Amino acid sequence: MSNNANTKGLAGVTAGQTSIATVGKEGKGLTYCGYTIEDLAEHSTFEEVAFLLMQSRLPLAGELEAFHTQLQKHRTLPDPLKMVLEQLPSSSLPMDVLRTGCSTLGCLEPEMDFTAQRSVAIRLLASLPSMLMYWHHFSHNGNRIDTNTTEKSIASHFLKMLTGSTPSELNERALDVSLILYAEHEFNASTFVSRITASTLSDIYSTITGGIGALRGPLHGGANEAAMEFIERFKTPAEAETGVLEALACKDKIMGFGHRIYTTSDPRSAIIKQWAKRLSKDTEDSHLFAVSERIEEVMWREKRIFPNLDFYCATAYHTLQIPTSLFTPIFVMARTAGWAAHVFEQRADNRLIRPNADYIGPDTRSYIPIADRSESN
Numbered sequence: 001m002s003n004n005a006n007t008k009g010l011a012g013v014t015a016g017q018t019s020i021a022t023v024g025k026e027g028k029g030l031t032y033c034g035y036t037i038e039d040l041a042e043h044s045t046f047e048e049v050a051f052l053l054m055q056s057r058l059p060l061a062g063e064l065e066a067f068h069t070q071l072q073k074h075r076t077l078p079d080p081l082k083m084v085l086e087q088l089p090s091s092s093l094p095m096d097v098l099r100t101g102c103s104t105l106g107c108l109e110p111e112m113d114f115t116a117q118r119s120v121a122i123r124l125l126a127s128l129p130s131m132l133m134y135w136h137h138f139s140h141n142g143n144r145i146d147t148n149t150t151e152k153s154i155a156s157h158f159l160k161m162l163t164g165s166t167p168s169e170l171n172e173r174a175l176d177v178s179l180i181l182y183a184e185h186e187f188n189a190s191t192f193v194s195r196i197t198a199s200t201l202s203d204i205y206s207t208i209t210g211g212i213g214a215l216r217g218p219l220h221g222g223a224n225e226a227a228m229e230f231i232e233r234f235k236t237p238a239e240a241e242t243g244v245l246e247a248l249a250c251k252d253k254i255m256g257f258g259h260r261i262y263t264t265s266d267p268r269s270a271i272i273k274q275w276a277k278r279l280s281k282d283t284e285d286s287h288l289f290a291v292s293e294r295i296e297e298v299m300w301r302e303k304r305i306f307p308n309l310d311f312y313c314a315t316a317y318h319t320l321q322i323p324t325s326l327f328t329p330i331f332v333m334a335r336t337a338g339w340a341a342h343v344f345e346q347r348a349d350n351r352l353i354r355p356n357a358d359y360i361g362p363d364t365r366s367y368i369p370i371a372d373r374s375e376s377n
C-alpha cells in the first residue's frame with residue numbers, strides 16, 4: 001500500500017481484525033462485543049463493561065460480585081511503588097505519573113507468562129486510580145492516603161480518594177458512565193500502540209505504558225484537558241461565541257471537536273452531554289454548560305464539526321470539581337480495560353505488526369570521509 005496523501009496518518013486503512021468493538025459502522029454505530037454504547041451507558045456499570053471487554057461476554061451476577069471483590073483487593077500499592085511516587089514532584093504531569101507508576105509496577109510484579117495476563121490487567125485497573133491519588137495527595141500536601149477505600153465501584157473509589165468523602169449517587173454514576181464511554185474505541189492511536197507492542201510478544205505492562213504515552217497527546221486523550229482550558233476562558237456564551245470565531249479565523253483547532261472516523265456526530269457525546277447537563281442542574285450553576293453548548297452551536301454552524309466525547313466530559317468533570325490535570329488520567333483508568341482486551345486478542349492470534357514505508361529520501365550516494373566533508377556536499 002502506498003503512503004500517498006490519502007493514507008497519511010493511516011486514514012482509511014484497515015489495519016487488522018477485531019471482535020471487540022465497532023466504531024461508526026453502518027447499522028451498528030459504537031458497540032462493545034455486540035452491545036450498543038447506548039444500552040451499556042443506560043443499564044451497565046464500568047466494572048460490568050470491563051468484564052465484558054476482557055471476557056467477551058457479560059458476567060453472571062456471581063461473577064460480577066467476584067470481579068468487584070478482586071478489584072477491591074488489588075487497590076493496595078506496594079511500598080517500593082509508593083516510594084517512587086513520593087519522589088515525583090507536584091509539578092509532574094499526572095499522565096507522566098501514571099506512565100511511571102505502571103512501568104514501576106511492571107518491575108515489582110512482572111508478568112511472568114501470558115497465563116497471568118488477566119490478573120495483571122485487573123491489578124492495573126484496580127491500582128492505577130490508587131497510584132494517581134496517592135501521588136496527588138502526597139505531592140501536594142504530604143498526605144500518605146490509604147488507597148483501600150471500601151467503595152464498591154471504581155468511580156466512587158476514585159472520588160472518595162480525591163475528596164475524602166463518598167460521592168452522591170448522581171456524581172458516582174456520572175463518572176461511572178464516562179468510564180463506560182471511555183473504556184474502548186477500536187483501533188484508536190493508543191490502542192494501536194498497545195497492539196503493536198503486544199505483537200512483539202512484550203509484556204502487558206509495556207503495552208499499557210505505551211498506551212498511556214500515546215493517550216497523553218492533545219490530538220487524542222489530552223483533548224479533554226485542552227477542551228477545559230478553552231471552555232473556562234469564557235464567562236458568558238456570547239464571549240464564547242466571539243472566542244470560537246476568533247480561534248477559527250486563526251485556523252486554530254478547537255480541542256474536543258472532530259473525529260477521524262465519525263463524520264456527523266460522536267454517539268458518546270450525546271450521552272455525556274446529558275450527564276453534564278444533569279450535573280450542572282444539580283450544582284445550580286449552569287454557566288459552564290451554557291458556554292459549552294454555545295461553543296458546540298458555533299462549531300456546527302461555522303464548520304459542521306461536532307463535539308467528540310472529550311468535550312462534554314470536560315464540562316462534566318469540571319462540574320464534579322475534578323482538577324483539569326486529572327481528566328486524561330481518568331481516561332487511562334477506563335481505557336486500560338480496552339487496551340487489555342486488545343492485547344489479549346492480539347496475543348491469541350499474533351503476527352508481528354510491521355508495515356512498509358514508501359521511501360522519499362535521497363538516492364544512494366557515496367560515503368564521504370569526515371575530513372573531506374563540506375557544506376556543499
Ligand code: COA
Binds near residue numbers: 223254308
Ligand atoms: N477544530 C477546528 N478544525 C478542525 C478540528 C477542530 N477540532 N478538527 C478537524 N478540523 C479541520 C482541520 O483543520 C482540517 O481542516 P482543513 O482541511 O481545512 O485543513 C479538517 O478539519 C480535517 O482535520 P484533520 O486534523 O486533518 O483530521 P484528522 O482526521 O486527521 O483528525 C482529529 C482527527 C480528532 C485529530 C481532529 O479532528 C482534531 O485534531 N480534533 C481536536 C483534538 C481532539 O478533540 N481529539 C480527540 C479525538 S476523540
